[in-house]
Amino acid sequence: MRATDTLDHEGRQLYRPRRHDRGVIIGTLVYGLQGSEFDFDDRVLAHLQVVFTAKMRRRESFMFVWRDDPSVGDGRSAAWIDSAIPLYFRYSGGKQPVLNMEWLEEMSIAAGSTQGLVLGEEPGHEGEGVVRAHDNSMKRRDHPAN
Template sequence: MGLFSYGVAPVITIEDRLLKHLQAVIVAKLRRRENFAFNWDQEPGVGTDVTHENGSHGSVWISESSSLYFQYDGSPSMALNRAWLEDLMQAANTSTGLRAVPEPAARGV
């Protein structure tokens, strides 16, 4: 289980595979100087050290001035699923922002 830390927000625990894909999308958007919201609300594989009555949920605004830290428990090398990256990027480009979406099967080339 990996960790995602953002300023004063609580540490968000995220499964390593999902975190690796989120990191790729976050870095790509920041390289293009695109600000966006990152939201979580009881998605599978995502949680925080802060638990609310109805579960874990929250939102942070990510911009080029953000200080982000990604930490992994597992192997640093893993293949990325291009279809999942596309789905996550599509979510990040909406008005509701980036959030974990289920990993799809790899699409044909």
């Protein structure tokens, strides 16, 4: 783990965008009636869709927390996910990524906790610098950083 890594209250590494030069396929989570848009790597978005769908089918609301991109303040954001609020997953790539069952299980358990689903690194890739989001991932387009 590097000094710049961010940990949750239990010492687990949080998902955080990392700078890179390689092309990453970026998808968008569109949330709410006003259509707030949040960009995530298509792979991350596919995992979120599975977890969100399972929770929403059971009408279980939960908190979703993630790190913001440095371009919008390097903070964190949270959204209350509820089946009554419109949600749209828009993928840039045409291929469905292979899903990591361990990560899905971890995310599902977290979504049922009082802290909510705090997006963390994919299991098996912690500290490897594996890029899971684009430099602009999680950039809030409804509140530009100017």
